[in-house]
Amino acid sequence: MPGKEIPESCMNCREAQPAFILRGRHVCQACYVRFVNYKPFKRTENYRLRKNMPQDEPCRLLLPLSYGLSSTVLLHMLHEQIEVMRLKTHGPKGFELLVLTIDPSTISSIPAHDEAFETAEKLFPHCSFTTIPFYSIFDFDPSIGEVMSQYANASFQDQASLSNQERLEAFRASISTATSRADVDNILINRLIVAFAKKMECRGIMWGDSDSKLAAKTLANVAKGRGSSVTWQVCDGMSPYGLEYNFPLRDLFTVELHNYASFFPELADLIIPHQPTSENTLTKNLSIDELMVRYVTTQGEKYPGVMLNVTRTASKLQSSSTRSAEYQCNLCGALMSNKDAASTTPQATGLHSDSLTPRICYACARSRPELSC
């Protein structure tokens, strides 16, 4: 059979020249943008129209911006929605967008991205921007020092006399494996974002994760014993923190985000290019999160749909809030049942039951500093 010929005009608008293949169809750039935009547009409708929520109070949403591809593209899309909303004089009030950046240079050893911060403020005038360092978690979440000491048992004692930066470094340094470090970092970053969102009286958080990121997150959570948390960690809906979690880019493939970003050259100055973990890194030196990103990326080249389906499957699980949850984990906030608190079989955890304080969930206990494997 001869290969299909490229049609003369876009298969969607039948006017412009097709320039891209979008999910098996030859389309022009305008239709491509419209399609990609439409996916998150649909997912933010409730906030734009203020469905099932008070009409007169402010509706603030927080967008955590890492200057990665996904969160930058999401910011661009949501900002455009706001622009359109502002043009309508009698339309619904819609939402306000607050953008929070945790200074990437305070998370890992990459240069600060200050110029981008200024560029972003200019590009997206309808949003308010804040940048805070990672260690400001001690200010926004005052109980965290105590939680850290409690979590780490004897391996680490938080010293309030030190500077915040030193306190955080000391805690992070007490955790020995790459997996646990990445796991605990994620929890702390999440806590900081949530604390900020609450302080600013936000209704929900707009996470930038794309399909492949969510698939990797789902698999990594399962592999780390966080299976019961996938219902809110990768799904739209209420999180245990009382904030609505939204993943508007969940139906888009990373390649589509790449293409989208390339249509808007101004975004290039903002986006910190993703540094894939070196192919040469030994598997055992990766963190579970990195391994899963690698797995989803390699498998996703051949089977993008299968990877997308992982997250969809997770979304079909009933959220744990419908379960009779007794407590929340002191560290990650996941809902715990009695079973977790009792941590039933010590053999299944490989830990002695007496080393488990009841308020730390199974998965967090796995990432404890004293465990070297």
Added chain:
Amino acid sequence: MPPSPCANCHAERAVIIRPKNRQKLCRTCFLAIFEAEVHETITSTRLFQRGERVAIGASGGKDSTVLASVLKTLNERHDYGLELTLLSIDEGIKGYRDDSLETVKRNAEQYAMPLVILGYGELYGWTMDQVVAQVGKKGNCTYCGVFRRQALDRGAERLGIRHVVTGHNADDVAETVMMNLLRGDLPRLARGTSIVTGSAASDIKRSKPLKYAYEKEIVLYAHHKQLDYFSTECIYSPEAFRGSARTLIKDLEKIRPSSILDIVRSGEDMAELVPAEVRGSGAAADEEAAETTGCGSQSGRTRGGEMAEMEKKLAEDEAATERETEVTVASVSGGKRKKNAVKSQVLGKCERCGYISSQRVCKACTLLEGLNKNRPRTAIEMEVGLEEEESSSTLRRQMEKVELGG
């Protein structure tokens, strides 16, 4: 470097680093701890009842051999009061099972346990060699797989035993969790991790007492206890999803040894979150039995085929919904999580054999019907036995040649 002492007794020299948590142990302590953990699994789940007759699905491989040995030890040590029987299935593939069945026979003597070997021939009236002679080399895996799934249950039924234990280990369970997640199979995600399957719908209870035992520790146990098991290069080519999950789990184990148990834990937790309407009515056929028996044939199985097929189907579904939503823009309510309609499984019993099935007639009986239709001389062939098998494998070899040549 001085030899490190056992982390448990502090007296003996440590000779084992536990794969599960890298603890250094001496031989005696390792064996004792391994047994204690299986005992803990059995008691905490109240797996057995006093006086219960239990069939151990025995293939002669490491898992079922260790299971038989540990159960015998624990049954005596803790006085479970169980009546243990070894039950082996012979697919009737000439030359394939001979060595492993010899191992099982020796095990029966070593453990002083009764042994029953049931062949596909006795259970279904067809040996695999006869099936191959009939249907050819392509597609016979379907028959073998479907028959194997039911064989242990059918065998137990014949012996009047209501409980079959299999050698599934923690690695197998973790693999199943990941595989079902990749396949998007919620009903199986809901039941794959439970220690007991098949209680409600079938009369036969199936369980996996080694559910929390690491594959590597099972090998160590067999080695240090000098158990007699049949180790063979695994020629079984796993189905693509399982293969992908298996590779992933091996990598995870390298990073964090506990992750196998963590996945099992996640699987157990997620099972509770599967909505009731997709669970299927209670338990269903345990379809992950491939591991304990192994499948020798690779025909018709191309690695990646299943994943590619699902990928194609998903892309088509996606395209279909794409077209659909564009028409119904106004009525779509975004934001809130929508309940995706999922087909629910209703499990009943096969009219012919009584085995649990979601259809009126179970898969095995359907396949048998097809086979029997084309075998007018059933009775004669059944009696020819050996010679017939011989000729059928000759025929199979001929067909292999034809296939390879073509």
